[in-house]
Amino acid sequence: MKKVIITGSAGFIGFHTALRFLKEGFEVYGIDNLNDYYDPNLKEDRNKILEQDKNFNFIKADISKVEIKNKYHEINPELFINLAAQAGVRHSITNPEDYIKANIDSFLHIMEFAKDNKNLVRTLYASTSSVYGGNIRQPFQESHGVDHPLQFYAVSKRTNELMAHAYSNLYGTECVGLRFFTVYGPWGRPDMALFKFTKNILEDKEIDVYNNGNHSRDFTYVDDIVEGIYLSSISKKELIDSSFDSKDPSRSFCKSIIFNLGRGKPENLEDFIVEIENNLGKTAKRNLMPLQPGDVPDTSADISGLKDFSGYEPKTSIKIGVKNFIDWYKEYYKVNL
Template sequence: MNSKKVLVTGAAGFIGFHLTKLLLDKSYEVIGIDNLNDYYDPKLKEDRLKILEKMDNFIFHKVDLKDKAALDDVFKKYRPEYVVNLAAQAGVRYSLINPYAYVDSNLVGFMNILEACRHYPVKHLLYASSSSVYGGNKVAPFSTSHNVDHPVSLYAATKKSNELMAHTYSNLYKIPTTGLRFFTVYGPWGRPDMAYFSFTKNIIEGKPIKVFNHGKMERDFTYIDDIVEGVYKLIEKVPAAKEDWDETKDDISTSFAPYKIYNIGNNQPVQLMKFINVLEDKIGKEAEKIYMDMQPGDVLRTYADVSDLERDINFRPNTSIEEGLGKFVNWYREYYKV
């Protein structure tokens, strides 16, 4: 019995649910926390949770990361060895409407996680960053050795801030931290605010879909199973400090502190129109399209360089969008009974 204890925040969320399920299958003990907010349909979160609660070795607490006392209580009671922080306010467009949600969840909440890891020491803290930190970068594929100081949305800025905060705690308190820059994650049990989800809903219901930048955007769409496999393989890959680290010749995704950043992406950008065409094919129906201009905060292209992921854990995402979207559409029809 592998009774290693992992605390997963955002356990009822899209990535958190899939990761928790995988860890439970691998015989980890998982303490899941989530605030079950209503950013999107809470029923989806509750249904994910019902599946997890039927599994052995899973304990759930409804906790908001902003509630420092409640979070500390969980750490104090369970003393997790590993922490995977996936609780965050997601979404680029929503950060234009409700910026304070991002400050509360992604900055104050993450600060509370770092403090808890400091006072109840853990072997390794992994946390969700995002491909959006690459902002206005033009050089592709995006590498963890590239500078990421030009975010184009508040969401991206909070994710970059998480990386900086984590580095500080790795340095001051020797907490090993790993930041995970996820690239456009999709798949069954996904988030309804994501384009592929609303596209599927609208195509099935015969409603038009909004195609931003006239479909000329590229995204490194990454299937959920690939994402959580990568996270799982990194949990016990604890970063070590490089005592003689030198920014003039060493990779900036490493440090003199026990700190590392990885991209987890499919390493194959797909044009939005191709993605829509595959989705139409899987649904068996053509979409009515409304072509629109680029939205504020959006980026033209995302493309992950995953060479360090391959080098360190011998893994790279490889699910094609045909396979991934096929699985998503099958799940969607079954879940919504359409």
């Protein structure tokens, strides 16, 4: 049975990813520090579900501590999937130091482990569409420049991409970075729009709609995100950075690559809100606000690279995805409409 380490396993995406790898017959080692960035009860409840599977092993640990590398070597996995991070665009503006520890120090320990462990086949890690920063060309392509970040969360994730590239070039480690685009779905984070909108509408409170609602987002359902993660982990296609000239024998190949992971079909924010209203049977009270610092008006993913590499094909519309979230929300919080 193959072993996989999944960091952030009690988080939103990590939880769903762990479920998928358990279903596929992996022995999953989930690592999470269960911090209180948002309600830790939600993390505990996700973890309880995972622990019902005999092939799930939970380790409560802070991966920013250097000694975590000993645990990585003890497990000796074939795959490593790093989904632990300090997330949140707005939080990074007020608390940038959190992102050094959680996103950069932690990733350094993973890269140090990866270069020394010969059993490890591939390391996957979460990046973000936020790295595209001030880019205005749509859809975003991996070849577009990413040198104009608008907040420190994007800086920390771009740093991960550069670290992976350097370690791959130096030591031949296989690294796949996935730039997530606006992930949503059941068991989602309370600080994200879908969760906040649903909660406020049910409580007859206003919802803050930024940029006066003139946003479009490449909303991507969590099951599609997990599919992209899984397919990227098992793809047998060779990872070669095209920036190296394969005809030059003096240059080593860098086996590090980055893909957009989205739906590839951006939706207007207003249409997303309407789906929430339809499923709740209630009209939102909109508080229209200006564009927030660090935010961008629109995101759109070119996913052709990931399709070619792994066969990835997202399937879930916002109509289905929003309904699935609201069904979960009503059941989890015992809401009667």
